[in-house]
Amino acid sequence: MTTEPVAFNRLADLLSGMGERTRYQGGALRTRGICHGGDAPGTVAIRQGSSGVVVHCHKCNGNAAFLAAIGWTEADLFDQPLERTRDRPADDTWIPCRDRNHKRVAQYVYRDENKQTVHGVTRCDHKCFAQWRPATDTKTGRRWRLTDDHGNRLVRTVPYRLPELLQAKEADRVIWIAEGEKDVHALVDHGLHATCNAGGSGKWTAEHATFLAGADVTVVADRDEPGRQHALHVVATLKGIARSVYVVQALQGKDAADHFAAGHTDSEFNQVWAPMPYPGDPGAA
Structure with missing residues (x-):
């Protein structure tokens, strides 16, 4: 039984919507390394895995920076939502609302002139909005605040799109x-x-x-x-x-x-x- 490549298709559509050029070569969808400013179009390889999609940047030697650049986390790479843990729901649906039953219904990624992710806004089904910034040192790939403890903004102010x-x-x-x-x-x-x-x-x-x-x-x-x-x-x-x-x-x-x-x-x-x-x-x- 063949499983539809949900995550693979979602990622391919996202890159197309961002205006990124892609091409198939060697059994993989390839695109440029937007995680490090962009270069040759084959730097990042995207392949269909057994339960989702596998992404690897040959220059970064991993996927963390690329995922941060497109506003994804590891959980977004799976075709089906990850199992819930005792502490919190899966990263692809989690939003820091007081009510843990709230689910993400939309995510808006704010990018700079070079299409690099500056920060994002996640909306839940109860119309709560949570802002985040990329953070490669966390499990979710995000930190859910744009300011430091003194209220100083840590990311640029840019308009959407x-x-x-x-x-x-x-x-x-x-x-x-x-x-x-x-x-x-x-x-x-x-x-x-x-x-x-x-x-x-x-x-x-x-x-x-x-x-x-x-x-x-x-x-x-x-x-x-x-x-x-x-x-x-x-x-x-x-x-x-x-x-x-x-x-x-x-x-x-x-x-x-x-x-x-x-x-x-x-x-x-x-x-x-x-x-x-x-x-x-x-x-x-």
Whole structure:
């Protein structure tokens, strides 16, 4: 009986989605070593194993750095979830929620200009969000905080899907800013170029804005007070940086995901206000 190579296919799809070139040679799927900055396309070999996928970087002589670069742990290499231990569930579903019955339903990896993993956000089925940074010295390959004991940030502040954002900017495309990763993917699924910050409303910073210098930007404001305030703040950081800024809201529902789920198109968002100059209040509902 042949078992479907679930993990192998998932990894191949992930690399394709990241824009990484792959090729088959010598019985393995081969790709470049993004774990050490990239080089020849055959440095990393990916093979189907008896219960999952086997990954080996010939330059790193292992898989830890490569897995960290793509936001995976050892547990993600298995076709089926690993057995639960007495201490915690398997790494591919575990999230540090107070309720251990919560399961991971989405994972969003934030990458830098070179497609290297900076940090990630893991979402559970009860809408909890946990941020992590790569850590090769832990069993999970992650540390579940982005700051040290004194509150100092240990990772860079980058917008979500930064490599794709930079490509879109180079092609002079409009960049859409949503409040969260789910809405970003709703926009991307409809052929748009979108980004956001980690942590939801109120967490956008001037550092995020610097990556949008000279771009035409459309901000999707959630239809509530936090969403309105978030949009105002995003616009303020883009003043004098972006070429133009529009603010829109969903025609139906609260956010971009609701808007598309209701069957509307990108041209049917409600425009809240037009480009610069920036008024003090968009009058968002």
